[in-house]
Amino acid sequence: MWRPIITSSALGAVVGSVLAAGVLLARAEGTPNTVTIDNFFFTPGTITVKAGTTVTWTNKDDIPHGIGSANNAFPKSKALDTDNSYSFTFATPGTYQYFCYLHPKMVGSIVVEQ
Amino acid sequence: MSEIDQRDGVNRRKVLECMTWCGTGVLWTIAGGVPHSLGIMGEAQAAESRGLTFLQISDSHVGFDKPANPNALGTLEEAIAKVNGLPQKPAFMLHTGDISHLSKEKEFDDADHIISQSRLDVHYVPGEHDLIDADQGKIYRERYGKAAKGAGWYSFDANGVHFIGLVNVVDLKAGGLGNLGNEQLEWLENDVKGRSASTPIVLFAHIPLWTVSQEWGWGTQDGAQALSYLKKFGSITVLNGHIHQVMQKVEGNVTFHTARSTAFPQPAPGTAPSPGPMKVPDDQLRKMLGIANVTFKQNEQRLAIIDSPLQG
Numbered sequence: 001m002w003r004p005i006i007t008s009s010a011l012g013a014v015v016g017s018v019l020a021a022g023v024l025l026a027r028a029e030g031t032p033n034t035v036t037i038d039n040f041f042f043t044p045g046t047i048t049v050k051a052g053t054t055v056t057w058t059n060k061d062d063i064p065h066g067i068g069s070a071n072n073a074f075p076k077s078k079a080l081d082t083d084n085s086y087s088f089t090f091a092t093p094g095t096y097q098y099f100c101y102l103h104p105k106m107v108g109s110i111v112v113e114q
Numbered sequence: 115m116s117e118i119d120q121r122d123g124v125n126r127r128k129v130l131e132c133m134t135w136c137g138t139g140v141l142w143t144i145a146g147g148v149p150h151s152l153g154i155m156g157e158a159q160a161a162e163s164r165g166l167t168f169l170q171i172s173d174s175h176v177g178f179d180k181p182a183n184p185n186a187l188g189t190l191e192e193a194i195a196k197v198n199g200l201p202q203k204p205a206f207m208l209h210t211g212d213i214s215h216l217s218k219e220k221e222f223d224d225a226d227h228i229i230s231q232s233r234l235d236v237h238y239v240p241g242e243h244d245l246i247d248a249d250q251g252k253i254y255r256e257r258y259g260k261a262a263k264g265a266g267w268y269s270f271d272a273n274g275v276h277f278i279g280l281v282n283v284v285d286l287k288a289g290g291l292g293n294l295g296n297e298q299l300e301w302l303e304n305d306v307k308g309r310s311a312s313t314p315i316v317l318f319a320h321i322p323l324w325t326v327s328q329e330w331g332w333g334t335q336d337g338a339q340a341l342s343y344l345k346k347f348g349s350i351t352v353l354n355g356h357i358h359q360v361m362q363k364v365e366g367n368v369t370f371h372t373a374r375s376t377a378f379p380q381p382a383p384g385t386a387p388s389p390g391p392m393k394v395p396d397d398q399l400r401k402m403l404g405i406a407n408v409t410f411k412q413n414e415q416r417l418a419i420i421d422s423p424l425q426g
Contacts, residue, residue: 040388040389040390081216082180102243107289
């Protein structure tokens with residue numbers, strides 16, 4: 001699942017995408033991809049990751065939020081109080097729409113590539 | 115009368131108007147769908163002695179300890195002290211949800227301990243903050259919803275008024291608003307079927323049943339369908355919380371009203387980047403928290419709602 005870093009970097013250079021480069025940089029540093037919940041928004045609203053990547057959401061609001069996914073495509077989080085996090089590893093490629101199950105106006109998506 | 119005297123006259127009147135409006139509380143009377151203010155609290159209290167008076171509190175958020183109000187339990191206690199200080203004891207209390215902040219046993223325990231000091235029967239509906247325990251509302255339902263249907267909806271009658279408590283914080287859909295769902299809507303349709311059109315109806319639920327702000331999700335997606343079942347009734351009052359500020363709208367026979375929180379204020383729609391807790395100067399906080407006192411005059415189909423801040 002995990003490709004050697006050197007291959008990914010080469011691919012990033014070929015594709016020339018800033019987003020891809022950012023993702024690869026994060027992976028090169030050994031950190032998971034993260035989504036911050038701030039002011040009732042998921043930031044970034046959409047992220048693209050390779051299959052097998054662990055995505056972590058962290059709530060920076062003074063109000064709890066919860067991660068739920070369309071059609072329960074991945075397990076929902078517990079309610080996340082301030083500074084609480086939730087992580088899930090996306091093994092299967094696809095586009096995962098998610099939302100805050102307490103404030104459903106808040107939506108985001110994770111694009112998982114092969 | 116000299117010009118100066120005239121000016122003095124206007125000034126005196128203005129001072130009197132100000133005394134009427136400032137620091138007392140405003141009584142709204144609804145007659146024929148047209149709201150007008152009657153004046154000072156004293157008149158409201160006189161009205162109360164002739165009908166059913168009940169109280170609404172909302173959004174206690176016990177357990178909340180962030181800068182917007184580090185002591186939400188303390189301000190709930192102040193709200194209950196205000197209830198206990200009312201010249202006429204209300205018949206009962208409605209709590210329109212978000213009793214707790216994180217659905218913890220201790221938060222409910224603390225809330226119950228304070229609210230029970232009112233020695234009033236309390237009819238609850240849950241807010242989204244009350245259903246986030248590991249079992250998704252089990253604690254709430256065991257404490258407050260034993261006699262209720264589904265996720266906690268029910269109805270009861272008092273002094274000829276039919277009260278309906280609805281739950282619009284369950285099974286929320288991505289991108290959507292508050293949600294009642296088909297099972298509850300069916301129950302509601304049956305619940306009001308066969309009741310006389312002259313029965314005053316009070317609907318209460320956590321999230322507003324009308325759309326206050328689409329952008330912030332302050333509304334209920336199937337709220338209009340719920341209200342369609344009530345068309346024949348001459349007096350419908352919808353009481354909500356969730357938005358931590360007073361808002362009122364009258365549409366035909368329906369009066370929509372939201373109560374203040376007892377915990378922390380939230381911004382008016384569109385005035386802030388998000389609807390999160392609003393930090394105000396310490397000396398302003400208690401002017402933005404409070405309770406609502408509601409009176410029905412029997413046979414008059416008239417409703418008066420007085421929102422009283424904790425302070426000012």
